[in-house]
Amino acid sequence: MIIVALLMATQVAVQDPRLERLDPETRIAVSGVIDSARSAGLPSEPLVQRALEGVTKGAAGTRIVTAVRRLSSDLATARGALGTSASTPELEAGVAALRAGATPQLLAHLRDVRKPPLTMALSVLADLVAGGVPPDSAAAAILVLAPKARDADLVEFRRAVERDIALGAPPGAATSVRVNAGAETPNSLQSGPPGNTPPPSRRP
């Protein structure tokens, strides 16, 4: 009976009922991409969420399939750079960093210099670029900070750069100034165990 229950559970996972919100043609195509990703050892949940985002936003089926397929490909690239032990959040953040302009080599380098999880470091990199910081400047800053900064320090670094940009500072200059300021403030960026501290704030 347990075996039967497990088989039923597996079937539930394969035919994710959430995908019933997609039209039949799109659902078949998206399910195919998800099945392939799962076979390759990639996480399926981010793909499901991207499809659901598309359908909730009223996107055309072809656009949803394209987005899911592209995400699957980027997840594979991120995993190639971060390693097979990378968690789903790390892979998702890795995709964001790649799309922000980081190279797979940079992701691999980050993995070498920082203890896991890398989720926050990769996310901050992507967020800096989204905020106008040139990808090279953002990548250089994260590589400098990554070995010792805590997750909370990285979040505060991003906010400080965003504040400076909002006040009129050139994004690249704001980033480099804040990196140097952090390097000169041992209590801010060089205390505590690296990489394993949740952010102090509960706001996005």
Added chain:
Amino acid sequence: MFDRHEDVVERVIQQLRRPVAIDPGLDARVMREIAQTPGGSRGWRVWPYWASLAAAAVLAIVLVAHPRSRQRESADLLQFVLVAPQAASVSLVGDFNDWDPARSPMRTAQGVWATAVRLAPGRYRYAFLVNGVEWRADPAAPSAKDDEFGTPSSVVTVGGKRS
């Protein structure tokens, strides 16, 4: 006068964004109340062997079908706020609620809409749906630069240990 009003709104937002303190003993008290309710143990007439199998089956289905539920124990409670005085309804939708507008409706206090969601460590895309038709990014959060569906979204990252 206008500046003073904005200052008040800003202070309200700051208050709404503060972590919600939940009494750690709440679960224990609730379970104690349930245990003391008369007739609370009725209905367990199933043979224990079959009950165990049924429980195992249900657990297996939950774990396989909803892998993220395994991370809930390390989730943080985050508050999301949008100032939209003219809105009749605002929903929070994102990777954490299957992009379902019905799952996280927001409540308003004089045009300041807010809701709280428990999130496990990870990076999440989300947006506000105003009046059921208008998509808005969170002005207080980084934007999702790779939006592929033509509407704005934001991202929130919750730090934590490897899951």
